[in-house]
Amino acid sequence: MRTLFGPFTQIITMSNLPLNGPISEKDLEIIYDGGIIVEKELIIEIGKFSLLTNQCDEVFEITSPHVLLPGFIDCHTHVCFAGSRANEYSKKNEGISYQQILSEGGGIYDTMEKTALSSYDELKELTENRLNRHFSEGVLTCEVKSGYGKDFENEIRMLQIINDIDTSNPYDLVSTCLAAHVPPKNADISSEKYLSSIINDLLPLIKKDKLSNRVDIFIEKDAFNVKEAKAFLKLANEKGFDTLVHGNQFTNGGLNVAVDSNSISVDHLEVINETEIKYLSKSKTSAVVLPGCSIGIGLPFAPARKILDHGCCLAIATDWNPGSAPMGDLLTQASIIAASEKLTNAEVFSAISFRAANALGLKDRGVIEKNKIADFIGFNISDYKEILYNQGKIKPSFICKRGKVYNN
Ligand SMILES: [Zn+2]
Structure with a gap:
């Protein structure tokens, strides 16, 4: 079963970033109005939500604005x-x-x-x-x-x-x-x-x-x-x-x-x-x-x-x-x-x-990428910068662990 999650206002993939040293803000990959297709425990596709709807068996629809990050x-x-x-x-x-x-x-x-x-x-x-x-x-x-x-x-x-x-x-x-x-x-x-x-x-x-x-x-x-x-x-x-x-x-x-x-x-x-x-x-x-x-x-x-x-x-x-x-x-x-x-x-x-x-020596998580474990969390906001700005007071309202959703 291929499940499409989305649309998410922003998906912050954390993909293609260096393992060492400084990272500037502009290097963050952001997918706007994004979607993720999950099969079993893994992410199998990621991209614009509207382009993914015909590649899945079901849709898990997100009805309010959400910024998505890899699970912490x-x-x-x-x-x-x-x-x-x-x-x-x-x-x-x-x-x-x-x-x-x-x-x-x-x-x-x-x-x-x-x-x-x-x-x-x-x-x-x-x-x-x-x-x-x-x-x-x-x-x-x-x-x-x-x-x-x-x-x-x-x-x-x-x-x-x-x-x-x-x-x-x-x-x-x-x-x-x-x-x-x-x-x-x-x-x-x-x-x-x-x-x-x-x-x-x-x-x-x-x-x-x-x-x-x-x-x-x-x-x-x-x-x-x-x-x-x-x-x-x-x-x-x-x-x-x-x-x-x-x-x-x-x-x-x-x-x-x-x-x-x-x-x-x-x-x-x-x-x-x-x-x-x-x-x-x-x-x-x-x-x-x-x-x-x-x-x-x-x-x-x-x-x-x-x-x-x-x-x-x-x-x-x-x-x-x-x-x-x-x-x-x-x-x-x-x-x-x-x-x-x-x-x-x-x-x-x-x-x-x-x-x-x-x-921790783990290579299968920490980024939202194809073939990684489907671990991601969503915040009910429209801009990722709100997360640190609110200094921890905004908690995730959507949690997906190994492809399963746990609502907060
Ligand atoms: Zn200690």
């Missing part, structure tokens, strides 16, 4: 967690630093406790509720990390829940093992021993049950250092995992480890110097910036403009997590960093569509 992709989240850290947020706003809260055993350790205390079904429901909201806001593909497991059993349980939710919902999830989030609390093993235990004991189990093919590590003062991270990523690579890095959030160094390890992305980059940006631009590693985290902790954004101007591939993600980024609204955050960093509409939409897909 959030390539960095921690939405699998239990508990609230509102108290801690309030303390931070009183002036107490995140590092201090962390060193007093709060912060992430509090989330680990509460996550461990929740049942499988409770944790699944909490996670699913967040992802359902994300889906209704246009995020049709989402990465979710483990990393709040207080032991390997809990890490595996998180990954099982993420996979379970992926199977039973329309949206697609990409799971990532972040057992190397912080060293275990009060552990009598060194960081080095803990990391080698992830490699030798945890990753084989994850591989056996196909729970994830991605391994992440947090390189920072209170997490893991450059030297141990380098050795860890090399071994994870050898085991056949894609690797990525939380780096350059408060201190430099993580970026170089990511590039040297051929990591697929390096995420955060709030603290980054010119030499590092140049080093990144010569690599295949994507830069992922996380404005929601800057908003949550009240620190400057990563220099997204500079990162693009040096020719890097830039994605924007929410980092949705209970500590530093509780909002989880991708479009709002992307709109805010756009105004602050002077990013064009084209650069912002790229950063939450095909460039985010690239950071």
Whole structure:
């Protein structure tokens, strides 16, 4: 069955745009009064609506003005967690630093406790509720990390829940093992021993049950250092995992480890110097910036403009997590960093569509093109520029995921 969707006032295809560097507004391909023909899960034709009506079996008619974009992709989240850290947020706003809260055993350790205390079904429901909201806001593909497991059993349980939710919902999830989030609390093993235990004991189990093919590590003062991270990523690579890095959030160094390890992305980059940006631009590693985290902790954004101007591939993600980024609204955050960093509409939409897909190693989505997955979202407006102008307050009113329509 070939279904023609449309007519859409504007289809912003995100097609034929570069993977790296700046993109000017005039490079956006816009199809006016456009239509898309979908067969099963794939886009098979795209063009002027009136020219497509005789090539389809049925029409899904859009009766009000709509601007269409590829479904959004959030390539960095921690939405699998239990508990609230509102108290801690309030303390931070009183002036107490995140590092201090962390060193007093709060912060992430509090989330680990509460996550461990929740049942499988409770944790699944909490996670699913967040992802359902994300889906209704246009995020049709989402990465979710483990990393709040207080032991390997809990890490595996998180990954099982993420996979379970992926199977039973329309949206697609990409799971990532972040057992190397912080060293275990009060552990009598060194960081080095803990990391080698992830490699030798945890990753084989994850591989056996196909729970994830991605391994992440947090390189920072209170997490893991450059030297141990380098050795860890090399071994994870050898085991056949894609690797990525939380780096350059408060201190430099993580970026170089990511590039040297051929990591697929390096995420955060709030603290980054010119030499590092140049080093990144010569690599295949994507830069992922996380404005929601800057908003949550009240620190400057990563220099997204500079990162693009040096020719890097830039994605924007929410980092949705209970500590530093509780909002989880991708479009709002992307709109805010756009105004602050002077990013064009084209650069912002790229950063939450095909460039985010690239950071996840996905080639089948992120653009509205023939033979791509039929993932697209429509906004009830007549001009795409309204989307960022409204700073996230206009949500999609039409959602098509793998060719199926989910009305908001
Ligand atoms: Zn993160």
